[in-house]
Amino acid sequence: MRLIPGTDAAGPRSIETLATVVTDTRLNKDPANHVATVPHGGLARAVRPAHTMHDGDTIFCLTTGEFDVPYDAVEVIAADLVARALALGVRAALQ
Numbered sequence: 001m002r003l004i005p006g007t008d009a010a011g012p013r014s015i016e017t018l019a020t021v022v023t024d025t026r027l028n029k030d031p032a033n034h035v036a037t038v039p040h041g042g043l044a045r046a047v048r049p050a051h052t053m054h055d056g057d058t059i060f061c062l063t064t065g066e067f068d069v070p071y072d073a074v075e076v077i078a079a080d081l082v083a084r085a086l087a088l089g090v091r092a093a094l095q
Helices: 029-037 040-046 071-094
Strands: 018-025 058-067
Touching: 018 029, 018 071, 029 058, 029 071, 040 071
Parallel strands: 018 058
Antiparallel strands: none
């Protein structure tokens, strides 16, 4: 078993995962909130356990508002990219 540096097998630790989804899609407040919520599925694919009562996983959404794109397409891509970015970050931390 490999652990993230700073943790041990003795018990739960508080490890917050913060991510930001930045898009050039034009989104108002409600779709932007949804785009920030859906990628938590990607976080759960990459971090186990995720969303425990001992952590504060958070994802933000920022937009430049340049293009009209269906926000559900942004959600799908964001979830995949969040999972990929977290996996790459953990690999880098373990090297």
